[in-house]
Amino acid sequence: MFYTRTYLHQRACQHRVSDIIQNMIAEAFVKADEHIRIEGSGGKMFTLSTAIDDPEAYTKLTDQVFEQILNSTDPKLEEARKILRNIIERQLYKCLGQIQTGERTNLTQVKPQIWEKRLAKPFNLSADDIMVTSVNIDYRIKDVHFYRKTDINKAIKLSKEEVSKLLPQQFEEQLFRVYCKKTDQETLEAAKKHFDRWCIDKKPQEGFIIPPELAQQLLDNE
Incomplete structure (x- = not known):
């Protein structure tokens, strides 16, 4: 479920x-x-x-x-x-791509206005031409309680091992998506390349996970 x-x-x-x-x-x-x-x-x-x-x-x-x-x-x-x-x-607006955080982060903590300015600058765009959004996807089971047939009026919490040993260690992921409001092909292609380069430059110690396809690209260039 x-x-x-x-x-x-x-x-x-x-x-x-x-x-x-x-x-x-x-x-x-x-x-x-x-x-x-x-x-x-x-x-x-x-x-x-x-x-x-x-x-x-x-x-x-x-x-x-x-x-x-x-x-x-x-x-x-x-x-x-x-x-x-x-x-x-x-x-x-066209999605240039997305980057995942290692730990859940509030959108205000990543200062999207700074991201928007940096991503817009190389193309003589304004920060208003770039939009950064945050998406949280999780299993919603952190605070789930269960009922036993022997006592249907009392909710209890089960340990992870009691539920299943196949459950993942982490039940959520957070994505930051970057969109470009300009939709002409030339701007989009240039902005996408710049976004990819920007993602690679976001080092792991900054708390971001490089998308697999870009990680492979980084290895190929080394």
């Missing part, structure tokens, strides 16, 4: 396409935040980001917000509208 759940997250829920669509929607909503007003309790108006503080306004945060931005003609929503239109037309 846990394996199936993890497999689905790898292949669908947190697939790189699902990941970037989710982040593109979030980016569009951030750009539209100050230009959309939602009426809440007592007629008070809220933005998208503050509507969570009012139950009545929060219930109005439905898929309709996506449609409202997409079908608007307000010049202030042009940037957000363009992003959503690109999603509809499958003009998605």
Whole structure:
């Protein structure tokens, strides 16, 4: 059951396409935040980001917000509208690749803004043209309790050995994905090569695991 759940997250829920669509929607909503007003309790108006503080306004945060931005003609929503239109037309940001951490790391700890600047600089791109996202995939069994038939009202924890000796030592992995918002072939090919070189330069002592194909490339060059 846990394996199936993890497999689905790898292949669908947190697939790189699902990941970037989710982040593109979030980016569009951030750009539209100050230009959309939602009426809440007592007629008070809220933005998208503050509507969570009012139950009545929060219930109005439905898929309709996506449609409202997409079908608007307000010049202030042009940037957000363009992003959503690109999603509809499958003009998605392209994934340059991903790098895995040895231990779980908070996205703010890796300072994605610095990554974005370094990856954008060689191509005269701005940091806004690069997006770094974090994906966590795990078995969700750290705090799982079990019930015995002899006492169905009492939950107990089992040791790893009691469950199975075939279980892995680690039950999660974390990936940092890097996307390029520019989609012309020349920029993408150059950015991909630079990303590969950058991954190789991220030494193991920095807590990152070099992708197998790049590790082999590094060995071939030595």
